[in-house]
Amino acid sequence: MNKCYLRFPEVFWSADADWLEYVPARHGEWTEWVSFKQAANMPILLGFNASDRGRAIEAWSDEQTVASAMQTLRKIYGVSIPEPIDYQITRWASDPFSLGSYSYNPVGAVPKIRQELAAPLEKSLFFAGEASNNDYFGTAHGAYLSGLRAAQEILEI
Ligand SMILES: Cc1cc2nc3c(=O)[nH]c(=O)nc-3n(C[C@H](O)[C@H](O)[C@H](O)COP(=O)(O)OP(=O)(O)OC[C@H]3O[C@@H](n4cnc5c(N)ncnc54)[C@H](O)[C@@H]3O)c2cc1C
Incomplete structure (x- = not known):
């Protein structure tokens, strides 16, 4: 896009x-x-x-x-x-730092894929970004909400 x-x-x-x-x-x-x-x-x-x-x-x-x-x-x-x-x-x-505009669901994609993408690694590495939001991927508000979710995960460690 x-x-x-x-x-x-x-x-x-x-x-x-x-x-x-x-x-x-x-x-x-x-x-x-x-x-x-x-x-x-x-x-x-x-x-x-x-x-x-x-x-x-x-x-x-x-x-x-x-x-x-x-x-x-x-x-x-x-x-x-x-x-x-x-x-x-x-x-x-x-653009090597973008490689596209935003994420999309290819044929066969299931919601679990995005949940896996959002899952933290060993309580030390956390992931935000539009692709990690199940409901509003591909949008600015999806990216924003994913940031709030990742911040909350960090606070809960
Ligand atoms: C043409 C276009 C139109 C759109 N229109 C709308 C719209 O109307 N409404 C809407 O809600 N959304 C729209 N979107 C989508 C919205 O812009 C994105 O979903 C949102 O910006 C994603 O935010 P993000 O923080 O997840 O990722 P990004 O904004 O892509 O941020 C990721 C950042 O990480 C940086 N980065 C990447 N790799 C590395 C690395 N290795 N090291 C360091 N930094 C790195 C990138 O340079 C970038 O700054 C549009 C997008 C496009 C491209």
Whole structure:
């Protein structure tokens, strides 16, 4: 799951929309956009690419990624929209300290797997992180709750 933030000189999309959805010709490419106009009063659009498409786009240069995003935005909003003045791109799968965006349940996974991941080693090594939370894995609140759980385990030694 990767993000590409594009900062524009001005807002050219509907200022009152937070989420913009697009059905592309190429499955999953730039389907989902978030506007930062209402939330942060900034002319920034954030485009997502997930799964296979997200991995494929990680291999592209920054310039190719921005050009591809702009191609989609020009299909939606017309050719006269401005070029972005700045951008920020994530490549979570290639980041050696992340190796992906967040955990998921592969076929055959059972809740016990996450409980095992969360289990402390010999009352001296404790584990937190979204993947160790059974109910809200893959989320920020799951990560937060896992931290509270690990802290509680330490207090109970
Ligand atoms: C594109 C995207 C969109 C998301 N959207 C949402 C959303 O809308 N809502 C939501 O709730 N959640 C969302 N999430 C998920 C959420 O961000 C994660 O679940 C959460 O940040 C996980 O927190 P964590 O503390 O478990 O792990 P992380 O935040 O990944 O922290 C792990 C840390 O450990 C460091 N690390 C790794 N290896 C080592 C090492 N060997 N030595 C030292 N440090 C190391 C990493 O650099 C990192 O800083 C999204 C994630 C992504 C990628």
